[in-house]
Amino acid sequence: MSVFFKDISPGNPVKKGDAEDLLKKIGVAIDDKDSDDYNLLLAAVHDCAEHISNLPDYQPVPDTKQYPRENIRRPTQEEQEFGHAWAHKFLIRGNRDGGPMAGKSATVKDCIAVAGVPQFYGSDAFPAWTPSTDATVVTRLLDAGADIVGTSTCENFCNSTASFTSAQGTIDNPHHAGYSAGGSTSGGSALVGSGMVDVTVGTDQGGSIRVPSALCGCVGLKPTHGLVPYTGFTSGDAVDDHAGPITRTVMDNAACLDAIAGYDGIDDRSLGAGEHGSHGFAEALRSCPATGNAFPLAGIKIGVLKEGFGHDAMQPEVRDVVLDAVRKFEQLGASVQEVSVPAHMEGPAVWTIQQRISGTLTILGQAHGRRGLYLTEFEHARLPWTTENFRKLFPSTQNTVINGLYLMDKFPGLYGKTMNIGRQISDAFDLALQDVDLLVMPTTPFVAPRHGSRGTPRQCFEPTIGLTVNTAVFNVTGHPALSLPVGFAPAREDETVALPVGMQIVGGKWQEKMIYRVAHEWETAFNWRTCRYMAKESQQDDLPKVQYTVEVSPVVA
Structure with missing residues (x-):
């Protein structure tokens, strides 16, 4: 520290009393006799900060020679889809030597850095900023052969599961205009659900992959926390940060996860994720010995999470469509039983x-x-x-x-x-998953609502209240969770409007292969687009019941 005392810059702005003024903000004070010393130390740290501020930043350098950016533009209204699904259009051609994503078109959510492409982050509170680097997932998609054709609109600061909050405009559900595409990966889910692009990489901090996937009829995976590095993402919260693929099929989802998963040497969230390219999610599906058998899921135990169906916001038609989908697992040879994990209900709070x-x-x-x-x-x-x-x-x-x-x-x-109680909830799910292979429940308690109003704050929140009751808890625990489209149910506002229903499949940590296997077999055997809500009495009550709780020492307040 002595070098700082000797070299305080003549123009240093710190003056007597500054240390005291800073401490007043938190309601504390220092002894008067120490005032000069602390202000001198404050001046020293100011100079240190100025020095660091003047050093060049250290960002990964993208390979724009191999992967040049072509025709970057803000799309005109004529180029837009579903209202305002595109943030920017451009083309970055993927590896011409092929790869697991060769021939696939991809977008990335507009909170993922693409060098040279302005990013809105769903906001107009500040001018669009332009990254100088590519996110790790961008480089990996290109290396795997995918062509990235644009950034897709995200909700304002990725802070909503609606699709009318982005400053760049409202995104319509691809199945019916005027209804939500979900959020915050709204634009990408609409583009994938419509078939206009093959895959989008989204983010999920409370349901932002799974909610729009459910509402738009997509397959959306929130992987185990850290499986996909978050390098180059505008983050909301490192504990909840998850990145993952949204696709139309389970196989495409697995192939995309193969392309983007694994530690990148930068993001400490992904330290336990294994080596990039080592996971073999798609290959496991192709080589699964059960595939093609009359009962491909024989020996698999499916737990129907009681609490996942018990929320006040649960739309009866959604509940019944998901329960019908669960019963189809039995046709594939799996055993199905009801499981109760009361801690699930604490997840939203x-x-x-x-x-x-x-x-x-x-x-x-x-x-x-x-x-x-x-x-x-x-x-x-x-x-x-x-x-x-x-x-x-x-x-x-x-x-x-x-x-x-x-x-x-x-x-x-x-x-x-x-954080401690979150770990307790995680332990409760881990205990339940010792006896069953997977847990299932509705992804969202109701189908896509109509767009909300940009009126009062309360009006802005109303359409999405309760939408994440089954999703946010798994951001707290870090368990992998996939939304699989399993049918249609009527809109709450208009029974003549049919909208997609998603079933959430949750596995143990790092058990994405099990999730993919079960989802793929269901998808292969049944056409979700023909599964419609049929009024009938729920069969939930006749499932065998098991309850899991975890006894832990009380947390000290």
Whole structure:
């Protein structure tokens, strides 16, 4: 430290009393006799910060020679689909030598860095910023042979499961205009669900892959936490951060996961993910010995999660379509039983507190403590916050900050407790998954709602209330979860409108192959597009019942 004392710059702005003023903000003070020393130390750290600020940043250098960016443009209204599904259109041609994704067209969500392509992040609170690097998943898609044809619109700060919150415009459900495509991977899910692109890579911090996949009739996987590196993503919360593929088939989903999974040497979330290219998800499906047999799922135990059907928001028609889909597992040779994990019901509250606090710190530019790539260009574009740009945020993002600041002020230490209880919920699911291979439930409790109104904050929230009751808990626990389309149910507002229903399949951590196997066999045997809601009495009550709880020592408040 002595070198700093000797070399305090003449223009250093720190002055007597600054240390005291900083501490007043948290309600504490220092001894008057120590004031000069602490202000001198503050001046020293200022100079240190100036020095670091003037150093060049260290970003991975994309190979734009092998993968040049062609015709980057903001699409005209004539080029748009489903309202405003495209953020930017362009073409980056994938590896011409082929690969597992050769011939596939792909988009990436507009929170994933593509060098040279402006990124909105669903917002207009600040000018679009342009990354200088490619996210790891972008490089891996290209190396696997996929052609990336654009970035797809995401919801405002990836902070909603609606599809009308993006500053770039509303995205319609591909199955019926005027209805939500879900969010926050809204544009990509609409494009994949319609067949206009083969795959999109999305993000999921509470359901943002699985919810739009369910609403748009796609196969969407939130992998085990860390399986796909988050390098080059604009993050909401490192604990909840998941990236994964959205496709029309399970096989394509597995092939895409093969392309993007595995540690990249940068993101500490993916330290346990294994070597890139070593997973063999698609090959496991192709070589599964049960495939083609009369009972390909013989010996597989499916647990129907009681609590996943018991929410107040559950639409009866969705419940019955999913239960019919579950019964089809028995036709494939699997055994089916009801399983109760009461801790599931605590998931939404735990997720809410944990995400509000950590999400606030990220929005305010105060996220820290992880080894990885920090998108400094994005931070410079949006910080510092002012009343003018804060007011441009959608109410869901403003609410996150308000909630987070309140919780940190009124409930100090609560974040740590939510993390402990989250681990308790994870243990409860792990215990249940010792006796059954997979758990199933509706992905969302109701089909796509009509678009909401950009009116009062309450009106903005109303269409999506309850939509993540079965999804957010698995962001807390980190278990892999896939949404598989299994039929149609009527819209709540209009019974003549048929909209997709998703069944969520949840496995043990790192058990994506089991999830894929079961989903693929169901998909192969049954055409979900012909499965329609038929009014009849639920058969849920005659399933064998098992309840799992985990006894742990009380958490100290």
